[in-house]
Structure formats: C-alpha cells, structure tokens
Amino acid sequence: MSSAPTHITIEQNTEILKRYAFLEKVCMRTLSGWLPGVPEWEAKNEIGLHLWESADSADKLYQRLRELRSYQPERNLSERLLRLARALDRAQNSAELIAGVYLVVKKQLLEAYRSHPEVTWSDFDRPTVKVTEMVLPALERQVAWAEQFFPEVAARYPGWEAWRDYVAGLLAADGGVTGMETPRAEPPEPAEHPLLLPWKKCQRMKGWLVFDPSVDVEPDRKAEPEAHRLWRFKHYLNEMTAAETLGSILWMTPEMPWEYQNNVARHCWDEIRHSQLGMVRIQQLGLKVEDVPQVVQIYDVMMTLPAVDQYALLTTVIEPNGMPEKAANREHWEEIEDDISAAAVSYDWSDENFHIRWGKKWTPVLLETYGYKETPAEIAARTEAWLMENTPVRMQQKMAIAAHQADSAPSGDAQSY
Numbered sequence: 001m002s003s004a005p006t007h008i009t010i011e012q013n014t015e016i017l018k019r020y021a022f023l024e025k026v027c028m029r030t031l032s033g034w035l036p037g038v039p040e041w042e043a044k045n046e047i048g049l050h051l052w053e054s055a056d057s058a059d060k061l062y063q064r065l066r067e068l069r070s071y072q073p074e075r076n077l078s079e080r081l082l083r084l085a086r087a088l089d090r091a092q093n094s095a096e097l098i099a100g101v102y103l104v105v106k107k108q109l110l111e112a113y114r115s116h117p118e119v120t121w122s123d124f125d126r127p128t129v130k131v132t133e134m135v136l137p138a139l140e141r142q143v144a145w146a147e148q149f150f151p152e153v154a155a156r157y158p159g160w161e162a163w164r165d166y167v168a169g170l171l172a173a174d175g176g177v178t179g180m181e182t183p184r185a186e187p188p189e190p191a192e193h194p195l196l197l198p199w200k201k202c203q204r205m206k207g208w209l210v211f212d213p214s215v216d217v218e219p220d221r222k223a224e225p226e227a228h229r230l231w232r233f234k235h236y237l238n239e240m241t242a243a244e245t246l247g248s249i250l251w252m253t254p255e256m257p258w259e260y261q262n263n264v265a266r267h268c269w270d271e272i273r274h275s276q277l278g279m280v281r282i283q284q285l286g287l288k289v290e291d292v293p294q295v296v297q298i299y300d301v302m303m304t305l306p307a308v309d310q311y312a313l314l315t316t317v318i319e320p321n322g323m324p325e326k327a328a329n330r331e332h333w334e335e336i337e338d339d340i341s342a343a344a345v346s347y348d349w350s351d352e353n354f355h356i357r358w359g360k361k362w363t364p365v366l367l368e369t370y371g372y373k374e375t376p377a378e379i380a381a382r383t384e385a386w387l388m389e390n391t392p393v394r395m396q397q398k399m400a401i402a403a404h405q406a407d408s409a410p411s412g413d414a415q416s417y
C-alpha cells in the first residue's frame with residue numbers, strides 16, 4: 001500500500017466533505033432565490049431540477065459526515081467561504097448567476113468529486129467514494145447543460161466576465177473547493193452589485209403573454225371535454241409560479257432545519273414537473289409555451305405576504321383545496337379514455353399528497369421559528385380569506401368554496417386525501 005503524501009487524513013477528509021456539502025447547499029439556496037428572477041424559460045426549468053439535485057447531494061454528504069461523527073457540518077467553515085455564499089446571491093442577471101454557480105462553483109466541485117477517490121484513502125474510505133460516485137452524474141449533467149446554454153445568456157447580458165472572475169477569485173482566495181490549495185490574494189469587489197433577492201415580481205422574457213383573469217372561463221368538463229382539457233393543462237403549465245413561490249420561500253427561511261429545506265427543494269421541483277406536464281400536454285395538443293398567457297400575478301401578489309404566510313397558504317389551503325378536482329379529472333379522463341391526461345393528473349395527485357403532508361409538518365415549525373402567535377388552523381383561515389380577495393385565478397376561489405361546502409355537507413364525501 002502506498003503512503004503517498006497526496007492522501008489526506010480522516011480529519012482533512014471531514015473538513016473537505018463539509019465544504020462540499022456547504023457548497024451544494026449554497027447552490028441550492030442561490031438557485032432557489034433566483035428561480036423567479038431568471039426570465040429564460042429553459043433556464044427556469046433546469047434550475048428547478050438542479051436546486052433539488054443540489055439539496056439531494058448535500059443530504060447524501062451530510063449522511064456521510066454523520067458516519068464520520070461530524071454532526072454540525074457548518075461549524076468552523078471559513079469566513080471567506082461564507083462570503084462566497086453571500087456573493088453568489090448578488091448576481092445581477094442570468095449570465096452572472098449561471099457563470100458564478102455553474103461555470104465556477106459547480107465546475108470546480110465536479111473536478112474535486114472526480115479526484116476525491118485518489119485523494120482519500122479509498123481502500124478504507126469506500127463509503128465516501130460511493131457518495132462521490134452517486135453525486136457525480138447529476139453534477140456532470142448540470143455543468144454540461146450550463147456550458148451549452150451559456151452563449152445565449154452571455155450575449156444577452158454583456159459584462160458578466162468581471163462577476164465570474166470575482167466569484168472564482170473568492171474561491172481561490174479560500175484555497176479552492178477543497179480549501180487545500182495555496183490561497184490566492186482576495187479579489188477586489190466589482191461595483192454596483194446590490195442584492196436583488198427576494199424577487200418581488202417573477203420575470204418572463206419580454207413580449208410573453210400575461211394572463212387576463214377576465215377571459216379565464218372554465219369550460220364544462222362533460223359538455224366540452226377538449227376545451228376543458230386544454231384549459232386545464234394551460235393552468236398546469238402555470239404551476240411554474242408555484243415553483244417560483246417555493247423558491248423564494250426557501251430562500252427567505254434559512255433558519256429552518258435542513259430537513260425542511262430539503263423537502264421544500266423537492267416540493268419546488270415537483271411544481272416545475274407539474275408545469276412540465278402542462279407543457280408536454282399543451283404541445284401535444286398543438287400549442288407552444290409562448291402561446292399560453294403566464295399567470296405571473298399570483299407570484300407577485302403572494303410576495304406581498306411574509307414567507308410563513310405564503311407557505312401556510314400554499315400547503316394548508318391551496319393544495320388541500322385542489323385535491324378533489326384532481327380526483328374528478330382523473331375519473332373523467334379515464335372515462336373518455338384519455339390515458340395521457342389521466343396519467344399526468346395521477347402523478348400530480350400523488351405528489352400533492354406529500355406536499356400537504358409537508359405542510360402539516362412544517363407550518364407549526366415555521367410559526368414557532370418566526371414567532372407567530374397563531375395556530376396552524378388560524379393562519380389557514382386568515383390566509384384563505386386573503387386568497388379569496390386577492391387571487392387572480394378564479395379556479396382557486398372555486399376550489400376553496402367547494403372545499404367548505406364539502407366540509408359542511410351532512411353526508412359529504414370524504415376528502416380524497
């Protein structure tokens with residue numbers, strides 16, 4: 001067995017794994033905060049997946065750290081690394097965001113994961129090698145996506161190079177991803193980089209159509225099945241705004257436990273997937289994404305509420321209220337032998353069960369963490385009353401009314417969840 005000096009000790013290994021986990025979490029966090037701020041539709045969809053993959057990778061690394069008896073993985077991280085984390089949030093546009101997160105941090109993480117098996121005592125540290133093997137494919141795919149997509153945003157937002165160099169310089173000043181390289185001098189901070197998070201309004205490309213509530217008429221399911229189906233999947237496509245809401249919620253609640261952050265990251269990606277099932281279906285039915293007016297208003301009006309109110313409203317009011325309609329749609333689409341629509345809604349329904357379960361679990365913790373005096377039932381009632389006044393989406397009001405009628409009906413059907 002070689003005793004080459006390239007091999008690190010178990011203590012050094014633990015410190016490096018702490019930095020990997022931290023950087024994965026930082027990527028999750030910055031991408032979450034920026035999800036509403038990126039106007040490019042393709043990037044929004046990819047970022048929604050990648051923020052979940054970053055959370056998942058961080059979670060796997062935390063697990064290995066616990067095996068190595070490191071229970072406080074953010075303890076004693078260097079001040080410079082924390083500064084890098086805050087700097088990533090201060091990108092000014094999609095190009096600076098993707099350059100900093102993907103072309104600097106993720107790319108260097110990828111190289112570190114690839115070489116980790118040669119750096120650690122692999123024969124004795126197989127579980128760590130296994131973790132790096134598990135997290136590598138997602139990171140490889142993410143970096144490859146960023147590299148092929150980047151020219152489009154690079155051309156749109158000139159001047160991004162200075163920010164990329166600054167982020168790369170901060171990492172180099174802290175000894176690189178592993179912290180083991182010789183630190184370079186700290187780079188000067190570029191001017192004019194205010195924090196733009198959290199985004200008060202969600203961004204779309206110029207010229208994209210905006211939803212008009214006055215013409216949003218729900219066709220009758222039985223009488224006009226085709227019009228109803230198209231209407232319904234246009235609304236699915238607009239679940240992008242639910243993902244964007246969760247992105248901002250996650251960014252605004254860093255004091256919450258890791259398990260919550262991991263769940264919200266997954267919840268966020270699920271809503272991206274619901275938007276994608278809408279996208280797939282409207283395309284199959286002959287429309288393009290750009291043909292569907294975007295319900296940006298719901299994100300924008302939700303952002304007038306604090307994060308805790310938004311989370312309680314989404315998971316303890318909007319999502320439970322939406323369940324009976326999903327069950328009815330599945331039944332209807334199975335009846336008319338529209339297998340594709342039935343399959344789509346059945347996966348949506350399945351995901352929503354977890355969203356509601358997470359809402360029940362985390363709303364009380366949020367209320368306590370942020371000093372609310374309300375009970376979960378009180379905040380649900382208050383935010384639902386607010387929704388009835390403020391939502392631009394009539395479907396949400398209709399679902400709320402139906403849910404209360406079902407509650408008060410003497411022999412009303414049991415809720416489908």
Ligand SMILES: [Fe+2]
Binds near residue numbers: 271348
């Ligand atoms: Fe959804």
Ligand SMILES: [Fe+2]
Binds near residue numbers: 271355
């Ligand atoms: Fe959901």
